[in-house]
Amino acid sequence: MLKLGIFGDQSSNVELMRHLKAMPEANIAGVYFSGNATVPNDFKELFSPAELMEQSDAILILSEKSISSDLIRLILRKSKHIYLRTIPNLSVREIKELIDLEKEAGIVNFIYNPFDFIPHFDPFLNKYEKPLLLNLRTCFEGLTIKPASEMLLLVTAINRMIQSNYKKTDVFGLSDSGEQVVVSVRIEYENSSVVNLTISKEKTSGYCEIFSKTGRTKFEFNTPLYISYPHLNQEYTAIENFIRIIRQKEKQANSFDNLLNGNRIVNEISEHLRFNEIPF
Known part of the structure; x- marks a missing residue:
């Protein structure tokens, strides 16, 4: 079963997290919240991004804030699939670097887009x-x-x-x-x-x-x-699609290429x- 790690903060949707916990296709390996945000009691709390990546096959970035290219780069170098709740604020040069890393690691990334x-x-x-x-x-x-x-x-x-x-x-x-x-x-x-x-x-x-x-x-x-x-369950459906793409090994279905052009x-x-x- 696919092990999902959740990276979040105070902006993360706890109700969505609980729906994901009941998802039959995967299980939540652990949750890491940045800043002073408190991880809900019914989740296993992890205390660093490194520990989160060590215990997970795929990382769900469920923060509504744009995260740094350094964190994305670290996740890709660990060969972890990555789901981004918010489109990252990256330069063209940074996106090109991430495309190279993505293809080298052979993983799936997915950017949520309404x-x-x-x-x-x-x-x-x-x-x-x-x-x-x-x-x-x-x-x-x-x-x-x-x-x-x-x-x-x-x-x-x-x-x-x-x-x-x-x-x-x-x-x-x-x-x-x-x-x-x-x-x-x-x-x-x-x-x-x-x-x-x-x-x-x-x-x-x-x-x-x-x-x-x-x-x-x-x-x-x-x-x-x-x-x-x-769509009442847009984010849940997006994560379901992300998992399906990983399972079916459709690694060309989602990448930073569209983001680069955009x-x-x-x-x-x-x-x-x-x-x-x-x-x-």
Whole structure:
């Protein structure tokens, strides 16, 4: 049975941890909480990341805070599978280093992304024939997540669906005196797919249409896309998928490659907006 180690802190969801404890596919080997946070009494407490890795086959990082590349690097060097609750704040150079370590260790990593739970964005559920043309208009959620972080999650989910490296981006940004921001981005990929994104700070209804050789898919939504497809057990389901990928040895199914492309795209967007003095 797969042994899971939980790395957390005061932001970790204890109810989720208890659901994981009852999971039939794995067992919780131990829990390490950083800082002054207290591990719940019904879990085996471990007292260092090293002890956690020694007793576990896979590490679940269940902190809502972004963790350092040093900790991720340490986990990968110990050849432990890793699940990240929060997308890490890493530079392009750091992501490249982690990709090399990941491939060298032959392990699975998984980054939780709410956009992955949009059914139309699931490349395993929808066998879209490439190239694709995707047109998407939505608005930033703006309350619980920063626009740049939300954009990174969205682009990373789209990269997962397109399954190709991006080739170029064109960015247009507009800001009025009331600080209403509209960002329009065109992304071209090496497999000839094209994505057109328009995202605003103003709360408006949105839509998405996906064109492929097999037809057209369209869906509309009235709230920011980030929260338009709630799933009561999203995080639990994500961890179940993580375990399934480990068991089926689908090591190419999840990696930092999509994050690398997403990071590069968002950096280009940020640089363009910063040059034009548009807050992002």
